Amino acid sequence: MSAPDLPSPSPSPSAPAVVLVAPQLGENIGTAARAMANFGLTDLRLVAPRDGWPSERARAAASGADHVVDAARVYDDLDAAIADLTFVIATTRRPRDMTKRVEGPADGLAELVGASAAGRTGILFGRERWGLQNDEVARANIIVTFPVDARFASLNIAQSVLLMAYEWRRVALGAAPPPPPRQPPATREDVTGLCSHLVSLLRATGYFRPPHMAERMERNLVTIMSDARWDRQQVRTLRGVLAHLDPRGRARADPPSPDEEAVGRTADT
CATH class of the missing domain: 3.40.1280.10 (SPOUT methyltransferase, trefoil knot domain)
Incomplete structure (x- = not known):
């Protein structure tokens, strides 16, 4: 029909x-x-x-x-x-x-x-x-x-x-209407950016070895990071931590990024 x-x-x-x-x-x-x-x-x-x-x-x-x-x-x-x-x-x-x-x-x-x-x-x-x-x-x-x-x-x-x-x-x-979240949830774009940031830092240190296991190790990290129900503040805080750990980021003379400023900051409630 x-x-x-x-x-x-x-x-x-x-x-x-x-x-x-x-x-x-x-x-x-x-x-x-x-x-x-x-x-x-x-x-x-x-x-x-x-x-x-x-x-x-x-x-x-x-x-x-x-x-x-x-x-x-x-x-x-x-x-x-x-x-x-x-x-x-x-x-x-x-x-x-x-x-x-x-x-x-x-x-x-x-x-x-x-x-x-x-x-x-x-x-x-x-x-x-x-x-x-x-x-x-x-x-x-x-x-x-x-x-x-x-x-x-x-x-x-x-x-x-x-x-x-x-x-x-x-x-x-x-279903009963679920309660609204206290913080906006992270989008998949936010989580993908966090995963890419972490992987790029680990690559620079030679973490992914032996070479034939590198692809699988990276995928395992993406799996772990994707499973978590992050909110946007948590992702910003972790991005700030990674930026601080990056020697290239610490060496620059630019003002701190919003991600870096988020480190240690308590999310508004």
Whole structure:
């Protein structure tokens, strides 16, 4: 059935963004958009879609969810797509060789709904053939996996989006409004900057050795830093600490940066 010609709904302030990482077929993007619209999600973000954007195949497959397709935003990389988000779920069915917390849909979406009082949230979905890469999963706060039959665990993108969107709406409609945070939460952009700052200092000291383990060691640090529920004041304070430890930063004659001034300062309440 095609959808009736209805006005575009206003997005819920607590609704998560749906981030499709390197989707291949326009039809898959369209059916994912249709699944989003079924449950009131409208913020669709596409990271480097293989066949470009816009896509008439996506529009046709969306079966009337034009408001989702028309509002979709395209990004060159994942960091840009999630920069403004404060809590991110990575969906995956494969076991990962990393210390990332794994939850089922009910608990994972309950945590996301709770986090939505403090800032924007999002859910990552990977490529059709092999899902998300480890470096992409590392940037999320938690992993959510579905309790599918291990003998046939494959889900397509639209099925995964539908399951997560349904669970989000079920939890969100039944949840009491969470209390507002005392401090604004750090965005993924804030956390990525903190990770990059720490990694750059450690590289300069030769910390990442032996060389063949460097990439994995860096990813482990990103995983640890991404798991924490930082607020912006905490990130600013830690950036100030790192700037103070940087010999290049201590040697310059410039006035202290806002990050450096944040060291030791108590956050306003």
